[in-house]
Amino acid sequence: MKKAMLIVNPSSGKEEALDHVEKIEKILFDKGYDVNVAQTEKELDATLYCQNACKDEFDLVVSLGGDGTLHETINGMVDQKHRPLLGIIPLGTVNDFARALDIPLDVEKAIDILKSNRAKEVDIGRFNDQYFVNIVAAGAIAEATYEVKPQQKTKFGPLAYIMEGMKTISNNSSYPIRIEYDGKVWEGGSFLFLAALTNSAGGFEKLSPEAKVNDGKIHCYVVTQVNMIRLASIVSAILRGELKNEKDVEYFKADHIKLSSEENLVTNVDGEEGDSLPVELSVLPSHIRVVVE
Numbered sequence: 001m002k003k004a005m006l007i008v009n010p011s012s013g014k015e016e017a018l019d020h021v022e023k024i025e026k027i028l029f030d031k032g033y034d035v036n037v038a039q040t041e042k043e044l045d046a047t048l049y050c051q052n053a054c055k056d057e058f059d060l061v062v063s064l065g066g067d068g069t070l071h072e073t074i075n076g077m078v079d080q081k082h083r084p085l086l087g088i089i090p091l092g093t094v095n096d097f098a099r100a101l102d103i104p105l106d107v108e109k110a111i112d113i114l115k116s117n118r119a120k121e122v123d124i125g126r127f128n129d130q131y132f133v134n135i136v137a138a139g140a141i142a143e144a145t146y147e148v149k150p151q152q153k154t155k156f157g158p159l160a161y162i163m164e165g166m167k168t169i170s171n172n173s174s175y176p177i178r179i180e181y182d183g184k185v186w187e188g189g190s191f192l193f194l195a196a197l198t199n200s201a202g203g204f205e206k207l208s209p210e211a212k213v214n215d216g217k218i219h220c221y222v223v224t225q226v227n228m229i230r231l232a233s234i235v236s237a238i239l240r241g242e243l244k245n246e247k248d249v250e251y252f253k254a255d256h257i258k259l260s261s262e263e264n265l266v267t268n269v270d271g272e273e274g275d276s277l278p279v280e281l282s283v284l285p286s287h288i289r290v291v292v293e
């Protein structure tokens, strides 16, 4: 019999993950799986459970949670020799990775996808000694995203990030950064640096439309400066999916990036606090397989 592990975070989003376990168990049982249910209690449990599933050669791991749980689950499989197929049930408040893979945000519809026999290969990003699936951001606005409270995200969605970000515009300007990428160098002032593997971050589905989940590239956007007047134009460009064409935005794609600054700049990695600069990013092309419609 094939083996599946459900990694369930009961605290994600509206705290409904456990309500869906029985239905998923039945679907997978009908597909010939023996199902283990592993409930997370704290940070990094999902990583540990997924590592065990890889070592025990499970065929499928399903993450029931938000982007945090998914990020931890994927971090548990990236380094492993045997990497199970990944199923995603989006139960968080934002669910960027599900958006990028066209997995419905409607839970019942997402569960039905587990009946599918289709899988898509997906790139994984390496960020120093950890991994990311959506985006790395660096700059004051990245720091501001830590200030966004779960209640704000639920109430305002992606707008919550803009509201926090606007505060940083009144507080400071840009920082000097140096980007070494694929043998080239870009140096200059940056208000915000983004390195995207997928189109969606912070719930903005058109933030980086150039980034396809398995194109083997990191798509970089440097917003060199911004002020209150330019902000409306940049936000509008983000909503239209045209950030790269905006004045004061540099765009390039690369396989390998070294990012540094004379200033102490923090990063945000898939929505969580990451290492301060300098950092190194690269791509593991088509490294995992995800169940899709």
Ligand SMILES: Nc1ncnc2c1ncn2[C@@H]1O[C@H](COP(=O)(O)OP(=O)(O)OP(=O)(O)O)[C@@H](O)[C@H]1O
Binding pocket: 009, 010, 011, 012, 013, 014, 040, 041, 042, 043, 044, 045, 065, 066, 067, 068, 069, 070, 072, 091, 092, 093, 094, 095, 153, 271
């Ligand atoms: N039983 C638990 N109680 C509280 N926190 C938990 C538990 N299990 C895991 N966690 C932690 O909760 C974090 C957040 O989970 P997750 O991202 O899935 O939900 P969310 O924050 O509601 O969603 P989103 O990231 O979309 O806002 C995980 O990164 C994990 O470290």
